[in-house]
Amino acid sequence: MASKKYCEYFDVNESYFPCIDESAINAGAPWETTYPHETFIDLLNSAEKMLGGTTNRSIWIHGAYGTGKSQCAYGLKKILEVPNDELRAYWDRYEPLKKNKALLEKLIGHKEQGVLTAYRYASGSITSPQLLFLAVQESIRAALDAVPGSYKGENTLKESVIAWLTDSSHNAFVNSLLQKPEWVSEFSQSSADEIINSLRKRSDVSSLMESIFKMAEKEGITALSLTADSLCAWIKDIVAQNHTKVVLIWDEFSGFFRQNRNSLDEFQKIVALCQETHFYFVIVTHPITSIAGASISKDDPMSVVQQRYKQIEITLPPNIAFELIGHAFSVIPAAKDQWEVMTDDLNSKISASKIAVMKAAVVKSDSVMQHMLPIHPMAALVLKNIASAFQSNQRSMFDFIKTPKDLDVHAFQWFIQNTRPDSDRSLLTVDMLWDFFYEKGKDYLTSDIKLILDTYPQQTNLTEKEKVVLKTILIMQAVDQRLGGTIPVLKATDQNLSYAFEGDWDVYENECKSIAKALVKKGVLIQTPIADGKQVYSAAVLAGDGAKIDRLKDEVRKNGTITKLVEEGTQLASALSLTPPLRLRYAVNTDTGALPVVTVTNFVKMMDQLKVKDTSWHFFAVLALARTDEEAQTFRNMIKKTIGNAEYKNILVIDALSSPLGLELFEEYVSYSAMSMYYNGNNNQQSKDNAHKAREVLDRTWRDRIHDGAFIVWSYANQDGEKATGANAVHTIMQTVVLNRYNHVPDFTKGLTESQLKTTQAKQVAKYGFGLSDVKGLIAGCEKTVLGKVWNRDTYWSDQELEKEHISIIKRSVDKLIHEAFRENGRISIDEICEHLETAYGFAPCNLTAFVLGFLLKEYKGDPFRSQDSEGLRESMTPDKLSEMIGNYYSKKAKTTYIVSLTPEEKSFYELTEKAWRITPNTCTSPTQASSLIQAKMRDFVYPVWTLEEVDNTGVYDIVKKYIALIQSDGKAAHTIAIEIGKIGMQRSSCGDHLQALLTADNCLNGMSLFIQHFEGGKLSTLAKEIGASDHVLSDIKKLFSVKHAAQWIASTGEDEIRKLTVEYSFVKVTNALLNVSKDSKEGAFKSWRELLKFLGLSCESIQAKHPALNNRFTLLLNIVNY
DSSP, X not given: OOOOOGGGTEEEOXXXXXXOOHHHHHTXXXXXXXXXXXXXXXXXXXXXXXXXXXXXXXXXXXXXXXXXXXXXXXXXXXXXXXXXXXXXXXXXXXXXXXXXXXXXXXXXXXXXXXXXXXXXXXXXXXXXXXXXXXXXXXHHXXXXXXXXXXXXXTTSHHHHHHHHHHSHHHHHHHHHHTTSHHHHHHOSOOSHHHHHHHXXXXXXXXXXXXXXXXXXXHHTOGGGOOOHHHHHHXXXXXXXXXXXXXXXXXXXXXXXXXXXXXXXXXXXXXXXXXXXXXXXXXXXXXXXXXXXXXXXXXXXXHHHHHHTEEEEEOOOOXXXXXXXXXXXXXXXXXXXXXXXXXXXXXXXXXXXXXXXXXXXXXXXXXXXXXXXXXXXXXXXXXXXXXXXXXXXXXXXXXXXXXXXXXXXXXXXXXXXXXXXXXXXXXXXXXXXXXXXXXXXXXXXXXXXXXXXXXXXXXOOSOOHHHHHHHHHHHHHHXXXXXXXXXXXXXXXXXXXXHHHHTTSOHHHHHHHHHHHHHHHHTTSEEEEEXXXXXXXXXXXXXXXXXXXXXXXXXXXXXXXXXXXXXXXOTTGGGTXXXXXXXXXXXXXXXXXXXXXXXXXXXXXXXHHHHHTSOOTTOOEEEEEXXXXXXXXXXXXXXXXXXXXXXXXXXXXXXXXXXXXXXXXXXXXXXXXXXHXXXXXXXXXXXXXXXXXXXXXXXXXIIHHHHHHSEEEEEOSSOTTOEEEEHHHHHHHHHXXXXXXXXXXXXXXXTTOOXXXXXXXXXXXXXXXXXXXXXOOGGGTTXXXXXXXXXXXXXXXXXXXXXXXXXXXXXXXXXXHHHHHHHHXXXXXXXXXXXXXXXXXXXXXXXXXXXXXXXXXXXXXXXXXXXXXXXXXXXXXXXXXXXXXXXXXXXXXXXXXXEEEOOOHHHHHHHHHHHHHTTOOTTOOOSHHHHHHHHHHHHHHHOSOGGXXXXXXXXXXXXXXXXXXXXXXXXXXXXXXXXXXXXXHXXXXXXXHHHHHHHOSHHHXXXXXXXXXXXXXXXXXXXXXXXXXXXXXXXXXXXXXXXXXXXXXXXXXXXXXXXXXXXXXXXXXXHHHHHHTOOOOSHHHHHHHHHHHHTTSOOOHXXXXXXXXXXXXXXXXXXXXXXX
């Protein structure tokens, strides 16, 4: 009968947690599973001495990932707070504790005197002393809340803030501060009473308290400032009034040191409090050497901090690790007997490997090894040391055991779901760690380990047996390399390979060594001699390559300047993850939110480039980054010296120098980059993968650290800098800067979308602003969020209830600008209006602005206004035309267009003029331009329009006279005449038709004919008859008025020209009489004189000499001859 799967005999204990963190604790992680190994007992002894007052130091718990330091810290917490009978039960559960009853009684004695245990997890967001103070206070307060009737220091911190705000004068003062743009954006509350209510009702007030202290610091409210002294006073008060000792255990405290490495003075004050009262600040971190460095000077702040702590390193010896694995397996009670039989059988198959591993791991009890089955002893030893191969907290033996079976990872739970005790391969061997160790974990492997394991996917044509053996050898080689060869049984020798496959399927147990040698023959592996005549298998590809990789790493380190890192880390510029409104205002790329990144090498150059750029609605900010702490300090000093230069007053410097790349991440980048270079040319895919991971160090890991880290925002206006924690806090400062300059902009209205702050549909959304239809599409909702109070309200800008609204203030300003332009020029360009919004109110080009502009200009979308293009062509103003004009400005698709102003009189003037003179409708743009069109029409008439008085039968010649005056005028005078004409047109509705009938060329001809009959007694007409010119007298007059500017002549000028024609006709009459000829024109008379004189046979000069008195007359005759 086939046996059952392993999962039917046992499962992983549901109370077994591979990693203790905040969520695990909240989920009810059991503390009783905390195994009391040697370093945990050391921790308990140190805690007892700390509580007993025999030392003036708190405890610093540290250790590598996977050692269980968080479990130990959690165990300490529970030991100090559980009931005594529960503690005694725990003590009796483990042999190492049973031997130390004295320690138990001492701990119980301290607890009976009173111990309050507070707990906190993670510290990466603690970037300032104030945040540290607040976090400490909150943690202790939370612990006090769990103790009925405890004294909570009501006269300090949060309670003192409430008390201070309750005072009416303080309350009013804070209300006034909350009206400032900076605090409007900082607080969700709009009054001091709302703040009080939030403080009293919220369980988590950390962000609100942070905002309060920020406002207090900036506004100089010293009564609300949180300091180390005030916190210490509060803690002393708590300890004294509650007659208790306070132990604060803060797990994952490494982030605090990373963020505050150079500013630990305030932290030290709190730690040193244990010398004055019973307050103990226990911290839990990664190994101290990874935080402080291998060697630091005595003056280094980290050195001073270490001296204030008793340091307890938590380690996990292999024997304890194996016991913990055994504790994780929960055998089903009904299957217990069968399971013991089966494990006895399995145990008998691995005797040699078991002995070898027990010796290496210092395991004395055979039962420990048996309880780990079906995990092979060699696989267990690899699992114990697996974390060493990874760069951070990514893999441990606990993770392997606990990883759920449904995560598509072939880890332990997958194995027991798919394997039986009688399977061919019934033991979980080293090769079965491959999926967890490499396939699902390769992104987190250190580069040297990955180089080894990458050998496997490069092979082709391997048999299944060769694959299994190769995986085993590579894993053993990798872990052995990371451990520096300190565990000989992990070296891939023939003997150790036999251990690794002992108890496995016969094929592997018997043939593993020959399979390995076959891989050597294939060139996949090589054998290298070691001590005692043994040889170790290793990846052939690595032979001699270690030195090459080291050289490549040196090259990357040498060239890895901050400038190169910033160039390669293309996502660093967008580390702040700017909101859409801030992208619009500050970013050089609105899609990514990128800011110019500055380093210590290019800072001044970039500042000089930005200082000369136009600001208007756009703001400038740079993101300052550094590679190392030392470089960061140098750079920050440079910023402090530079920011006081008034030339840079429009530039924000966002200092992210508290989050430098750091040595650890830089080395990770170096490692991946070197591996990329190593593989380049021989395995291009591996080269690309490693290059990608190098960039990920910059673009993801460092970028995220910057985003969540500490900042100082420097500006000319704030040369002391403003501290901020996390990108969101920087957003608030950047928003405040915008609102301080332009407090009416709608960009930061809640509920706006990214598309509303782009420029994609300006024409369409501008039309929605007119309010002619329901607002739809991408701008939908803005009529409520941005214009809610004034939407659908006529003359809102003058409404007493609404006149102080932002949009009302802007509306009055825009209308003033437009009306002044109308008075000056009768028109205003859309460009001028948009530029006014940009420069005076900071409106940025986007869909939202187009919508708001449409709303502001909706009163100009029709009569009595018109549109005009850059060529002077005018059209009727319509909603479509105005929205098109707005859209064209923001899309930069067309030349300047104008809104033309028309008063009723002006409208009447243009309509009357266009009708009377038969001018195309909507083409008159101004009185001056209308004058030009009228003159063109007059020239077409030939005869002057002032003659129309002779033929006017409808009484409109008075208007013609005004048109004559109009063409003689310009500027204001022309405008005045136009208004007069317009008024007449409004008063005399039929005058347009009458003028149109009067203003014709035929009427001008007839008018002239009548005019000359009575002009100067009809003299010209009489002369015309006498010389026979009656049939062409009008043609001769026509010639007089055919010159270019004749249309501009007034009547008197025209009469003077007609008088000249009268003189000519008189000359003709005299000529006819003297020469006895019949000529009817000046030209004919001249011809007669020329014909007479050329036959005299005398020169003009001789006659003039003989008769000097007639000199002028003879000169006249000479001119006629020469005419």
